[in-house]
Amino acid sequence: MDSPKRPGSTLGKPKSRSPSPHAPLTNGKPAHAPSHFHRPSLETILALLVAASLALHVPTYYKLVSDPGSLLAISRAPAAFGIPFLSGSRPTTPAKATVAKRFGDPDDDLLGEPFDGPADYVCDTSFSGVHILNRDPLMMAIDGFLRKGEAEWIVDKAKPLMARSSVVDVDDQPREKRNDSSEYRTSTSAFFDRRVDPILHCIEKRAVAFSGVPLENTEGLQVVHYQPGQYYKPHWDYFPREFASMQEQLRRGGQRVTTFFVYLNDVALPPGVARDALPKPMSPTKEPLIGAGSTQFPNVGIEVMPRKGRAAFWWDVTIDGKDDERTLHAGTPPTHGEKWGLNIWQREESFF
Ligand SMILES: O=C(O)CCC(=O)C(=O)O
Numbered sequence: 371m372d373s374p375k376r377p378g379s380t381l382g383k384p385k386s387r388s389p390s391p392h393a394p395l396t397n398g399k400p401a402h403a404p405s406h407f408h409r410p411s412l413e414t415i416l417a418l419l420v421a422a423s424l425a426l427h428v429p430t431y432y433k434l435v436s437d438p439g440s441l442l443a444i445s446r447a448p449a450a451f452g453i454p455f456l457s458g459s460r461p462t463t464p465a466k467a468t469v470a471k472r473f474g475d476p477d478d479d480l481l482g483e484p485f486d487g488p489a490d491y492v493c494d495t496s497f498s499g500v501h502i503l504n505r506d507p508l509m510m511a512i513d514g515f516l517r518k519g520e521a522e523w524i525v526d527k528a529k530p531l532m533a534r535s536s537v538v539d540v541d542d543q544p545r546e547k548r549n550d551s552s553e554y555r556t557s558t559s560a561f562f563d564r565r566v567d568p569i570l571h572c573i574e575k576r577a578v579a580f581s582g583v584p585l586e587n588t589e590g591l592q593v594v595h596y597q598p599g600q601y602y603k604p605h606w607d608y609f610p611r612e613f614a615s616m617q618e619q620l621r622r623g624g625q626r627v628t629t630f631f632v633y634l635n636d637v638a639l640p641p642g643v644a645r646d647a648l649p650k651p652m653s654p655t656k657e658p659l660i661g662a663g664s665t666q667f668p669n670v671g672i673e674v675m676p677r678k679g680r681a682a683f684w685w686d687v688t689i690d691g692k693d694d695e696r697t698l699h700a701g702t703p704p705t706h707g708e709k710w711g712l713n714i715w716q717r718e719e720s721f722f
């Protein structure tokens with residue numbers, strides 16, 4: 371296929387109005403021009419060139435909007451639906467409950483070369499496969515954020531440490547406003563110590579390379595595991611500043627400003643759902659996909675599908691540093707297989 375035209379490569383030369391002094395002339399016209407031929411105007415030539423260029427690129431445009439692996443699927447209209455399994459919640463702001471866009475499969479295997487163990491491991495903090503899902507709040511998907519072997523390494527290290535997940539509760543609220551963590555988050559999880567494991571440490575540094583938040587602001591990485599049917603209801607990763615019970619968390623490095631939620635396995639899909647069908651535009655009336663363990667952001671209308679090595683990344687605070695309620699999100703239950711994930715949280719100041 372032709373490469374796109376650079377501005378000026380065809381049209382840049384000023385067109386001389388009179389024939390070149392070197393061209394042979396017949397009655398003041400170039401010799402090769404038939405006498406009945408009216409020279410097209412500059413505007414006509416420009417219009418023809420633009421039309422030809424557009425025609426040449428139609429297959430590219432079509433591929434961009436239709437290729438099921440490469441782009442964020444954009445729905446024709448926001449789909450209005452709730453998150454059916456998630457009723458009753460701690461957040462004070464009701465979710466608008468629209469998940470209109472779904473981020474699906476990467477088109478390439480971006481995970482690179484596998485490694486045998488730390489001796490064979492080369493820390494690579496680069497990344498590719500970056501997609502902007504939403505501008506404000508900033509949300510992105512990074513395919514191939516993990517390299518081959520890293521996800522398995524993390525899961526192996528985490529398995530002996532896994533325990534029932536906790537949530538930071540608003541215990542200065544009346545009982546009816548508090549959440550029951552056992553019902554709110556049914557998964558298990560484990561926190562790693564920082565800077566001990568070279569592979570985990572490299573992943574911390576990769577996150578730093580991506581967001582620009584300093585390494586010392588990074589919390590110990592947290593692994594989460596969902597058995598089929600387990601979930602994490604809509605919540606924020608930041609610590610709502612208005613609650614006294616959050617102050618202890620906030621003293622340890624200030625607010626959480628970014629989240630990377632990294633998928634450590636390809637979660638089994640419910641029967642009848644084809645993986646390569648996922649990213650296609652959803653019809654406005656369609657329900658969100660329940661059963662695939664996606665991460666849903668009901669206030670923004672985004673759903674990110676788990677894919678091994680992919681990171682969902684978002685900024686938890688607004689541009690002026692306020693807790694951003696729009697980042698409300700849920701880990702929906704995988705129904706046909708387990709789901710492993712990794713939280714990388716970065717604080718506004720040095721974490722201790
Ligand atoms: O499981 C998910 O998709 C999201 C998990 C999450 O939000 C969390 O662990 O804070």
Ligand SMILES: [Fe+2]
Nearest residue numbers: 605606607699
């Ligand atoms: Fe979260």
